[in-house]
Amino acid sequence: MSQLQITDLHVDFGGLRAVDRLSFAVEKGEVLCLLGPNGAGKSTTLDLICGKTQPTGGSIRFEGTEISQMFEFQRARLGIGRKFQVPSVYKELTVAENLSVATSRKPGIWHALTRFSHSQRGRVKPLLERVGLEARADIIAGNLSHGETQWLEIAMLIAQDSRLILMDEPTAGMTIQETARTAEIFRSLSESHTLIVVEHDMSFVRTVADRIIVMNRGALLAEGSIAEIEANEDVKTAYLGH
Incomplete structure (x- = not known):
């Protein structure tokens, strides 16, 4: 069983659907990077997982427990940490x-x-x-x-x-040396923790990611290894501007 299982997750802010029918699983010890253009719903997805934002619908299961309606502090006690x-x-x-x-x-x-x-x-x-x-x-x-x-x-x-740590652009504002050290920390953490990381630094992503999910307009656009993502034409169109 996956440590985190997200199924048909969605949230509406007024007339805007910020996350749209999102489904994916995360395995224990995995480093998953969320990529996508600004406004793709990446940070909102982290908010939904940690409980900062409540979903309009869908399921979030952490280690077999349905948590989508829990408060933020209850999820923290279960082992979900969020770094803003x-x-x-x-x-x-x-x-x-x-x-x-x-x-x-x-x-x-x-x-x-x-x-x-x-x-x-x-x-x-x-x-x-x-x-x-x-x-x-x-x-x-x-x-x-x-x-x-x-x-x-x-x-x-x-x-x-x-046990599950959510990080939003952890290397923003870091020096090259600090970014390299952060990559080392992430790799060592993955031995005992699961990481979901929103990041824009592609060299950092190449170093730490086991798997990548690309989001666009709130939905999952593509997922796979760094090589698969870089070769994906839909990703090039949406994320790289080709």
């Missing part, structure tokens, strides 16, 4: 304290910070190592580079036991 284009971290806290908040099982920043102990620091250390921030543990998050901030947010999602 603008990083969302606590800029006044250190990198390690951000991860302490993310690993806390009780609500509230104050509880997480007052209980921040050597044992918690031991728990966050492997997370920092996983995203290459072990040397930045005591740096205030607001002083991180753009790429480092993105990596911290990814580590926070891992800390929250997100």
Whole structure:
């Protein structure tokens, strides 16, 4: 059984159908990239999966559970994490304290910070190592580079036991070196996590994608490997402007 199964998913905003009868499956450990021109419905699809937007109709099943009518926090508790284009971290806290908040099982920043102990620091250390921030543990998050901030947010999602991670243009604004490091992180994450990524950087997509889905006007236009997508005439017409 696929980890995520989307069937006949659609959503209407007034008279506009932003996602139109979308169906696809995602396997555990897969890195799936969503491509398409602006307005194709890519980010809205992520919103529908994480619960930020409720569908007009259709089915979303995660690990066998129908989630299409669940609230966003309920889906997060099931193991679905969402990273938006603008990083969302606590800029006044250190990198390690951000991860302490993310690993806390009780609500509230104050509880997480007052209980921040050597044992918690031991728990966050492997997370920092996983995203290459072990040397930045005591740096205030607001002083991180753009790429480092993105990596911290990814580590926070891992800390929250997100088995399916949704990412919207994660490399936007990154340097070439940061983008290359992000590709390494993604490949290592796929050993234990499933990733759905909206991305425009085709060199990055070539590096990380196991499979690509191209959307156009809210619908699935094509899916396959990078070679199959680049050879697809419909994709060239819709996405590349040929």
